[in-house]
Amino acid sequence: MMRAKSWEDDMKASSICYPAAVLLVLVGMVWGIQMAMSQDHSAMPAHAHLNLLGWVSLFLFGIFYQSHPAIDRSGLARAQVYVWILGTVVLTVGVGLVHTDHPVGDPIAAAGSLIVLLGMLLFGWLVLKGRSDEQTAGRRLTPAE
Template sequence: MKIKVDSPHGTVWLRLAAVYFVAGVWLGIYMGASGDRSLYPVHAHLNLLGWVSMALFGILFRKFPAMGASPLAQAQFWLYNLGLPALMLAVTAIHRGYRGLEPLAGVASVVLGVAVLLFAVNVFRNAGN
């Protein structure tokens, strides 16, 4: 079976990475202009977990199409893309004084952690195929 080299799964990750890159940069601009740096953890996570990690997922899924074709990729995609926005909203609220959302941040972190584990398993099983 021949797998298409230009994995649409990789393209989706790259497009999402671009969205998070824009969000992270504009949050940084807002913080710099306003002098309010209280959301620096959100800014950092948008850039690292959103822009950088998603771009790397996309590049790797395009480079190793077997990774994108794996059922692990589908589970990773949904867990990551449900966990990351939930974490960003929770961390934003927490840094704005709404400490009641700390459990949501914890659950979202675990969801992201599981997605990352799935990605790692996928790398070991399918990278290079």
């Protein structure tokens, strides 16, 4: 029997990653279909960034968090996911504007790129912290000689 979804499940970083990744790729796919139908591929770099940051990367973060339950439940992991989603949306809008002849998109793309950079730095910190926590736990479990 399937376990009922609890409040704690909703608080997990991976529980945010998966639905957000599906939502973003659905937008990206509809955008791709629209590009193909209109035969105007000028916004292609924005479509590519939305799908690669919003679908592929976010889904990979979800897999990592799910396989590290202690990190998955941390507030910093949830913050990392929200920063990443925000950066993805801002970068996509900026790149889309730049490639459709709207120079106003330039500073927006720049801001988005810094936000996703921050998101990746946060993720890097969580990965390193997770590794050192695992090593400490491993040492504690090693029987005395």
